[in-house]
Amino acid sequence: MSRHATIIGAGVAGLTAAIHLRAHGWRVAVHEREPNLSVNGTALTLWPAAMAALDTLGLGERARALGVTAVRGEYLRADGSRIAPVDLAAIERKTGEPLRFVSRPALLGLLTEALPSDVLHLGSAVSARDLPAAEVLIGADGLRSTVRSTLFGARFRARYTGSTVWRGSADRATTAMTETWSEGCLFGTTPQDGGRTNWYASAPALETDRCPDGEPAALRARFGGWHDGIRAVLDELDEGSVLRHGLYTLAPPLPSYVRGNAVLLGDAAHAMSPTLGRGGCEALIDGVTLAGELLGRARIADALAAYDARRRGPTQRLARAAGLVARMAEVRRHTAPRDTALKLAMRLSPAG
Numbered sequence: 001m002s003r004h005a006t007i008i009g010a011g012v013a014g015l016t017a018a019i020h021l022r023a024h025g026w027r028v029a030v031h032e033r034e035p036n037l038s039v040n041g042t043a044l045t046l047w048p049a050a051m052a053a054l055d056t057l058g059l060g061e062r063a064r065a066l067g068v069t070a071v072r073g074e075y076l077r078a079d080g081s082r083i084a085p086v087d088l089a090a091i092e093r094k095t096g097e098p099l100r101f102v103s104r105p106a107l108l109g110l111l112t113e114a115l116p117s118d119v120l121h122l123g124s125a126v127s128a129r130d131l132p133a134a135e136v137l138i139g140a141d142g143l144r145s146t147v148r149s150t151l152f153g154a155r156f157r158a159r160y161t162g163s164t165v166w167r168g169s170a171d172r173a174t175t176a177m178t179e180t181w182s183e184g185c186l187f188g189t190t191p192q193d194g195g196r197t198n199w200y201a202s203a204p205a206l207e208t209d210r211c212p213d214g215e216p217a218a219l220r221a222r223f224g225g226w227h228d229g230i231r232a233v234l235d236e237l238d239e240g241s242v243l244r245h246g247l248y249t250l251a252p253p254l255p256s257y258v259r260g261n262a263v264l265l266g267d268a269a270h271a272m273s274p275t276l277g278r279g280g281c282e283a284l285i286d287g288v289t290l291a292g293e294l295l296g297r298a299r300i301a302d303a304l305a306a307y308d309a310r311r312r313g314p315t316q317r318l319a320r321a322a323g324l325v326a327r328m329a330e331v332r333r334h335t336a337p338r339d340t341a342l343k344l345a346m347r348l349s350p351a352g
């Protein structure tokens with residue numbers, strides 16, 4: 001008889017696990033609380049290891065075709081002077097694959113199309129009281145995971161980092177990936193498909209702060225005096241695409257990603273700061289790794305233990321590194337030594 005997994009959450013983590021398990025004969029049911037899959041959202045940076053995970057699903061080539069690449073990467077100061085280059089060519093030399101920027105809705109669409117419609121139960125929110133009984137219960141329900149709080153308690157939860165994020169797109173082509181840092185705020189740009197620019201920005205703020213004049217006005221007030229590249233993006237803002245939300249990470253780190261026959265992956269397991277552009281990539285890798293272990297081992301308990309052993313260390317180390325970079329970006333005084341440290345880190349990193 002075929003084996004069965006119940007998956008909570010149809011983000012990249014849950015869909016990846018579902019596709020890989022189902023392709024090898026498992027019965028899967030994915031419960032997603034939203035009635036429709038998101039058509040909004042900006043670009044995700046996909047690192048080479050995430051592309052390898054998509055290759056495992058047989059979707060790598062289609063994902064590559066959806067993505068665009070950058071020819072240049074750099075960290076800048078608000079006046080446009082360079083703090084440090086990001087050696088994109090080094091990433092490609094090392095891995096055989098460039099960084100790719102893929103629209104989040106397009107990636108979710110690609111993953112969803114790989115599943116028959118009867119697998120996906122949209123508008124099916126799972127609550128702590130009615131977690132489904134399953135041979136394996138996969139909690140892929142994101143930052144505010146119900147599965148996580150049910151298994152591990154409210155101590156492990158999404159905590160506000162003290163920063164707010166804006167993101168969106170601009171009607172302007174770019175071939176560069178840039179991040180500009182100044183006194184606690186940052187503004188990033190990447191290429192986007194369709195000849196557009198994907199941008200994101202963050203600044204310290206109270207959790208509930210919103211701009212009464214609208215978020216495009218808040219962005220222009222805060223970043224309008226920065227260098228020409230940012231002003232050009234702000235001039236061509238697609239105002240309807242501007243999203244604003246608080247930035248949260250999971251804290252403290254979980255002691256395990258497994259409890260009994262239940263397992264956590266993606267942001268449910270390790271929601272991290274977006275500074276390294278890795279949370280979605282790790283969610284894809286989690287999905288493929290977990291499914292691979294379940295396919296390769298006779299006992300579910302052994303497979304879940306192997307998944308925990310392979311994924312918890314690396315993802316929690318990445319979450320710590322992403323938090324460290326966020327704290328560097330948040331420095332408001334003594335930015336010169338901070339910039340020197342960033343330059344050094346870029347020389348030593350895989351991108352340097």
Ligand SMILES: Cc1cc2nc3c(=O)[nH]c(=O)nc-3n(C[C@H](O)[C@H](O)[C@H](O)COP(=O)(O)OP(=O)(O)OC[C@H]3O[C@@H](n4cnc5c(N)ncnc54)[C@H](O)[C@@H]3O)c2cc1C
Pocket residue numbers: 008009010011012013014031032033034043044045046124125126127140141142143144145146165167200265266267268274277278279280281282283
């Ligand atoms: C500003 C910003 C920029 C980022 N940029 C990048 C980047 O460039 N590259 C990158 O790799 N990562 C990036 N990330 C991180 C990335 O977005 C996340 O790590 C990734 O989306 C996590 O995927 P997931 O499937 O674990 O969770 P999610 O995408 O959050 O999916 C969880 C799903 O579960 C559903 N759900 C929740 N609760 C329930 C419930 N009770 N019942 C049923 N369904 C439920 C939700 O509706 C959702 O569809 C960024 C994050 C932010 C905030």
